[in-house]
Amino acid sequence: MPFSSLLYEISDRVAYITLNRPEKRNALHPQLVAEIKQALTDAAHDDAVKLIVLKANGPAFSAGADLEYLQQIRHFNLEQHIQDTKDLCGLYEQIYFHNKVVIAWVQGHAIAGGCGLAAVCDFCYSTSEAKFGFTEVKIGFIPAIVSVFVSRKIGEGRAKALLLSGELISAQQAEQLGLIDEVFPANDFMEKVQQKLQNLLYGASAFSLMQTKKLLHQVQDVPIREALERAIMANAEARNHPDCRRGIDAFLNKQHIHW
Known part of the structure; x- marks a missing residue:
């Protein structure tokens, strides 16, 4: 399928999936979710791909749900809400169970669904300026799907503190919690994550x-x-x-x- 909300390229056995809605802070909506899933499927079946990198253009990694789409779902019935939730769940599952290692490069804020997208990857590296958090409870949502993955990753107690408060935390705090793997200064970010990539690419x-x-x-x-x-x-x-x-x-x- 042609991609309109992301960029997909393969270089040196790495499939780069780049969220490309910078004007919308790479907010998630059905089209983008479907395109990420298709890109992940393409990479899964491509023998030329060893690793997958998920990253984003613009100042934010992903701000969570798209505001215009939030307006639409206000009018959904229960069946539509179930299907919409299943679609997002399918994306997280696809990353989590993917047959290849998926690495998130977070260069800006990762919030709500965007934070879940980063956290469910096998590795997550972030710039020191980025913030993370699940803000769903602040607007009457619940961080339902991501709670399953986050509680497994950082433990129930830490997950409760993060998911129930809805607070944003720094990249350094996210690293201490085990939500992400490592934090680098913005000016060294690309060099450092490329080193991590090379270690996996040629060392394993x-x-x-x-x-x-x-x-x-x-x-x-x-x-x-x-x-x-x-x-x-x-x-x-x-x-x-x-x-x-x-x-x-x-x-x-x-x-x-x-x-």
């Missing part, structure tokens, strides 16, 4: 990244013995993969491996 097997992410999801909600059985099988299967043999050969021969 694509197969290993994919299978590790998959296993982490599989063992979340099962009894420990079942989780260990799944881990045993995943480990055995990985040892049979060509990447493992290649890695062992390089290690034994004291060679640097360039994935």
